[in-house]
Amino acid sequence: MLLSVVLAGTTLAVVSVTDWPYRAPCAALSLWAAGMAGALTALLAGTYAFAAHPEAVLAHRLLGVPADFVALAVAWLFAARITFSFLRIHRAARKRRAKHRALLELFGRPSKARRAMVLPSRQPLAYSVPGPEGGHAVISDALLEGFTGPEVDSILAHERAHLTERHHLLTELCDAVRTALPRGQLTIRFAERFGALIEMRADCAARNRCGRHVTADALGRWTAEPTATVPAPPTRAAARTCPVSARRYHLINHPKCCSSLTAAGAFAAACSIAAAPVVLIGAGTLSALCALICG
Template sequence: MITPVLLAALALVLTGPAPALLARSSWPYRIPRAAVALWQAIALAAVLAAIGAGIALSYSTAGQPGEPRFDPSSPRDLLAAAILALTALVLVKLLWAAGHVAVGTRARRKRHRDLVDLLATPDGLVPGLRVLAEETPLAYCLPALRGARVVVSVGALDRLDDNELKAVLAHERAHLRARHDLVLEAFTGLHTAFPRWVRSEVALDQARTLVELLADDDARRRNGPKPLARALVALAGSPAPEAALAAAKSSTVLRVQRLAGPEPNHPLLAAGTYTVAVLLLVVPTITVAAPIVKALVDAVG
């Protein structure tokens, strides 16, 4: 009975204290790629631990070895079946939420991309770039497997010089190359799957900030930090569509301060973070697999 208790405790820690503590720390901003992996590991490990707790509790509640594996007249077996059914329901809800978010996001992006193609002017020099005749400064990208778009407005072109524009375009292309939208989709799906009364914005907000830092780092390497920092200030507060990734969508102060310092280089911190992420996934995975393997062995035996 100790296994389901430990897994349930792990799930609670990974959905409450651990994210809150990590969100208050500044060190993840030094290693955004490793930090994204850690946040993904925390989210996935929490799900695995919760599902594993249900499986382990169901297995430990069922009849003892040597008894029929399921006896409808046994209250213990009925309770075990109910626990397993509830666990399966949680898993189905998670998968449904992920699919719903993916389909809805892609549909919104396609509608917006069609609208942009209708209203905006293609740039003859930069493939995929569309220029909107809009005085509000806008700069964002619309990811897609095929037909991704980078959108800027006339208002943004008026505010940015050539170097700043190059930095913004490099930032948006970094989002498209790395498919940061898929990272955010996973966090959004998990966020949506939880009931509103236990839902937390922490992991999703941190993921949004970290993918912006990753795109900043790519643009910094290609164009230097100053043009991008100036562009972020010039575009601060600019609106962006819900399904888009925008250069100045969030955490402008943090990002400008980060660009003012030396380029981050913390290999040991990154290696340690990746190690923790792997361990977080391995422990609940093995624990979830253990009762399933044992049940198969008992069935064969």
């Protein structure tokens, strides 16, 4: 159980507190997912060990308490809390999205050329609504009139990336983890950082489709940030909230989403973390077989 805590807690803290995830958002998301997968694998392995040899697990006591059994029970309670929180959040989100899709049918008009729903609005709006048949990318009249064709394509590519990559499910899982964790500064920063990384991942998808400079300009105009100047590297304090300048800086200064040595190291760490429980189980099994054969 200690391995589950180390894998999940360490990856969550590293992704939430450090600054490198803004240089490699996809790698940071992969590292977090690997930590969760590794923690779940370790939990299942511990459960199997208890089912196969309950007497050995119960015999390990700390201050007269079966420590391994208590740790296993607490871990499963935490996993159940995350699961129920996710189901509750997902059910509520589905109801809200269904109501919103009904409103879109009433007030919006489909654009076959843009493959999007267009809303009458004086504000430049763009967002996505997941749902059946892939959901809807939604834009406003003001955005169509005030932005160039390539910029509109870039914004739509960003929103479609949210839909095709099921980012709403990742966001709901993040909310479930945040709800299950004790309230604190780290939990708040984790939620903020995760949302920022999701947006940067969608930026990368738009950049691959429409080009980095067009995507950066569209992002700057959409958020009323000056696009004539090249954004400076984000400071440590600013990087905590991931302002638009940090996203534009990443788009302009990185030809690919995760092409740096930092990204390569993060992907390697993600593979190692995901495989760690399996490797440890395999090593223990081989050791037991050798002892049995050579015994």
